[in-house]
Amino acid sequence: MMRWIWALLVLCSLPLLAADPGSSPGDAPSRAADVKPKLLPQPGDLEHILQQKELRALVVYERGFFFFDKGAQYGILVNQLQGFERWLNQTYLPKEKLKLKIIYIPVRQDKLLDYLTEGRGDLVAANLTVTPTRREQVTFSQPLISPIEEWVVSQxxxxxxxxxxxxxxxxIWVRASSSYYESLHQLNWLFRELGLPPVYIETVPEYxxxxxxxxxxxxGIIPLTVTDSFKGRIWLDMIGGLKAHKLIPLRDKGRSAWALRNNSPELLKAVNAYISESSKRTLYSDMTLRRLLAQSDKMSNILAPDPLGRLSTIRKVLETQAEKYDLDWLMLAALAYKESGLNPNVRSNRGAVGIMQLLPSTGGEVGIRGARLTSLEGSVEAACRYMRLILDTYFNDPGMDRVNRHLFALAAYNAGPNRVQALQAKARERGLDPNVWFGNVEQLVANEVGQGPINYVGTIYKYYVAYRFSLPQLEGKTEAMEAAQP
Known part of the structure; x- marks a missing residue:
């Protein structure tokens, strides 16, 4: 963006013209790591890594790029790293019987560079765009994908x-750890020079x-966001209803690369040699990414007038029961929308009934049966009792925050509490945080159960975030409906 920023100061009234492989569950999977991730600091260069026969790759859990499914790891980044693992063994350990293995350590994106510089990983493979701010902290490899533009996207x-x-x-809604956030701040510097109002940057949860x-x-939940062009090409086609504003890229000629510690010159040489010797298709493929994303769930517009109106009519019931059982009413609302679209008359093929879609047997467990289970109040109270039972019985660790307790309860609601609790215990053994869902226990559930619970919890969480963002709009809708009552 800085390339044309000064020209824009002079010509700001003129139009701006910008320059216009992975694996799938059907392919051979990566073996899921069966060793505890070594999260303790172990800074070392290539010689140390070869001696240990282990390279720790810091990654981010992201659909299409890195994810677990029933015992295996998949994604574009997995394929890149598998290729690097083979290259290292062929280049440095051709006669060794015990080969080097790459260990995947998924972390939140805002923690990647900190973990790397602290020695908790050896490299970062997470589609990071090279930026001046990041280069102050780490060293970047040759680009794996370039050139990259950052597109503003709307409906x-x-x-x-x-x-x-x-x-x-x-x-515009973005993650604070993203290069988009940095680009928007640069743009606001320009707007200050021009005497214009800034872009209002709304930060979203890192998950x-x-x-x-x-x-x-x-x-229709948020109006604008930003994405890299290589992701946007696929997502815009698959999701539909989106427009990328390509004439005004926030960044052009961007580069995506792996990040390494500044004191790893030999590992950097090896990474660059691997990238130079690899074909572009080996490192990245639109076709592969499209295949990996094909099973993604689509969101509904929960803030359209009709569903927002339905939520306003049942809000008091949700709030009353949530307060009674010490739950978050917006999380209940998100669960209800996922289960029934806020329609209390829905009945599933499995026999689940009511707005919260509980089976009669589950309702019976918490003392709500028959016609009461199908009523709005009865269905909501049954769901609250069941979630309260799950929380008090399985997820009552005081070290777990309120949002994570709700996320674990949702996972148990979908996959069964005993199963989720057992995997929570395994998380501790693997060096993961047993009290955090995203990026931690979520990994093991995906690994051993599959993507079903992951998509379920993830979708409800997105609805929850949408409701949180739109609470003022919802407040206005509720007040208007109350004022219209006779």
Whole structure:
């Protein structure tokens, strides 16, 4: 962006013209790591790594790029790292019977560089864009993907932007750890020079990745976000209803690379040699990414007038029962939308009934049966009792925060509490945080159960975040409905 920023100061009224492989569950999977991730600091260069026969790759759990499914790891990044593992063994350990293995350590994106510099991993493979701020902290390899643009994305109906100044005064949702956040701050510096209102940067939880935010835009939950062009090409086609404003890239000629500690020159040489010797298709493939994303769940527009109106009519019931059982009413609302679309008359093929879609046997466990289970109040109270039972019986560790307790309860609601609790215990053995769902226990559930509970909890969490963002809008809707009552 800095390339044209000064020209824009002079010509800001003119249109800006910008320059316009993985694996799938059907392919041979990567063996899931069966050793405890070594999270204790072990800074060392290539010689140390070869002696240990272990390279620790810090990654981010992201659909299409790195994820678990029933005992195996998949994704574009897994394929890149598998290729690097083979290359290291062929180049440095051709006669060794005991070969080097790459250990995958998934962490939150905002923790990647800290973990790397502390020696808790040897390299970062997470689609990081090379930025000046990041280069102050780490060293980057040769690019794996380039050139990359950063596209502002909206719903298709929004008239196309043709000048960067048209973003002035807009609200854009991104992660604080992303390169997009840095680009937007650079843009705001420009707007200050021009005397224009800034872009209002709305930060989202680090657990939400580009695909999640694009789904939220398509569903009308947030108006604008940003994505890298190599992801956007696929997501925009698969999700539908989105528009990338390609005439005003926040960044052009970007590069995605692996990150290494500044004191790992020999490992850097090896990484660069591997990248140089690899074909572009080996490192990245649109076709492979499309296949990996094909099973992603689509979000609905929970903030459209009809579903928002339905939520307003049942809000008091949700709030009353949530307060009674010490639950978050917005999380209950997100669960109800996922289960029934807020329709109390839905009945599933399995026999689940009511707005919370509980089986009669489950309702019986918590003392709500028959017609009462199908009523709005009865269904909500039964769900609250059941979640309270799950929380008090299985997830009552005081070290677990309120949001994570709800996430674990949702996972148990979907996959069964005994199963989730058993995997929570395994998480501790693997060096993961047993009290954190995303990026921790979530990994083991995906590994041993599959993607079903992961998609279930993830979708409800996105609905929950959407409701949190839109609480003022919901407050206004509720007040208007109450005022209209006779």
């Amino acid at each position: 298709r109906e929004l008239t196309g932007f043709n000048r960067i100044t048209q973003l002035s005064g807009r609200r 939400l990745q580009d695909g999640d935010l694009l789904e939220m835009v398509a569903a």
